[in-house]
Amino acid sequence: MAISPEAEVHVSAVIEDGASIAAGCKVGPFCVVGPKVVLHAGVELKSHAIVIGDTEIGEDSVVFSFAVIGEIPQDLKFKGEASKLVIGKRNRIREHVTMNCGTEGGGGLTKIGDDGLFMAGCHVAHDAQIGDRVILVNSVAVAGHCIIEDDVIVGGLSGVHQFVRIGRGAIIGAVCMVTNDVIPYGLVQGPRGQLDGLNLVGLKRRGVPREDISALRKAFQELGNGEGSFQERSKRVGENAESDYVKEIIDFVLGESDRSYLTPQ
Known part of the structure; x- marks a missing residue:
């Protein structure tokens, strides 16, 4: 002792x-x-x-x-x-x-x-x-x-399924069941955990430049629409990404995972 x-x-x-x-x-x-x-x-x-x-x-x-x-x-x-x-x-x-x-x-x-x-x-x-x-x-x-990266907030009474990754700066609403990976800066809401946007409040509070927030919003729209699978769309977004924040999301999506992803609604 x-x-x-x-x-x-x-x-x-x-x-x-x-x-x-x-x-x-x-x-x-x-x-x-x-x-x-x-x-x-x-x-x-x-x-x-x-x-x-x-x-x-x-x-x-x-x-x-x-x-x-x-x-x-x-x-x-x-x-x-x-x-x-x-x-x-x-x-x-x-x-x-x-x-x-x-x-x-x-x-x-x-x-x-x-x-x-x-x-x-x-x-x-x-x-x-x-x-x-x-x-x-x-x-x-x-x-x-599970892997929960820096600056994540998980709302009360929520559950995170085994092997799920939650990317940096994401926010999970209350009473959510999160069964798939959450992209960095994602906003998840609803009983079955749907990716419903970006954590814009958190980004602004951390002083993220406006041009990066605009790039993130544009990338989020492109990830949710267009031809091909979610990963194929992610690769296309990554080819033209200039914002480090967007690149972080793309690296997260293209990284190794034991789960699938929550995709933009």
């Missing part, structure tokens, strides 16, 4: 031998910290938080009450193999959130980026890869092997 003398650990907390707790950490009443857990500087566990498994939590992250972080995957194929959960810096993990370690079949690693907000009741399953500044609103469920 390595507990920094500059950490604050409540007398009722259970810290198992082998855990590493850095300076500035706060471990509240009735928390449980497993023997392979690493808490970096400034991490705070509020009362009754549970962090177990081979789990690492980055600097200045906060885990709120009754969250369970690092438990084994909800996967019948899991046979107890070594796997990890790595959480980045400055994340806010709210009440009753669950995040699972990886599986051998998925690479053995569930990874969370920096500066995320995971609201109450969210679930991040085994082998998911979550980028920076991601927001999962209350009760979002992210299935195994």
Whole structure:
């Protein structure tokens, strides 16, 4: 056990031998910290938080009450193999959130980026890869092997099917079931998750130049209309693309995936 003398650990907390707790950490009443857990500087566990498994939590992250972080995957194929959960810096993990370690079949690693907000009741399953500044609103469920890129927002009570990729800057409305890949900057709405436009509000908030937004809107229209399959249309758009934002969408569509794509309506 390595507990920094500059950490604050409540007398009722259970810290198992082998855990590493850095300076500035706060471990509240009735928390449980497993023997392979690493808490970096400034991490705070509020009362009754549970962090177990081979789990690492980055600097200045906060885990709120009754969250369970690092438990084994909800996967019948899991046979107890070594796997990890790595959480980045400055994340806010709210009440009753669950995040699972990886599986051998998925690479053995569930990874969370920096500066995320995971609201109450969210679930991040085994082998998911979550980028920076991601927001999962209350009760979002992210299935195994999903990839959610930077700056994505997923609305409350939505579900993301296993192996789905959600591109950078996309936004998913509330109460959606997302079963196919979402292009970067896409806007998804409806119970069965339809691609209904671009996340124009998010683009404007990030200060994306007007000419790039215009190029994105034109590309979106071209992707939704014309001859050939979605990928064939994407290749044609990519041949004439000058905006880096449009090129990012085309690279995403033409990349490897285990799912098909939500296409423009």
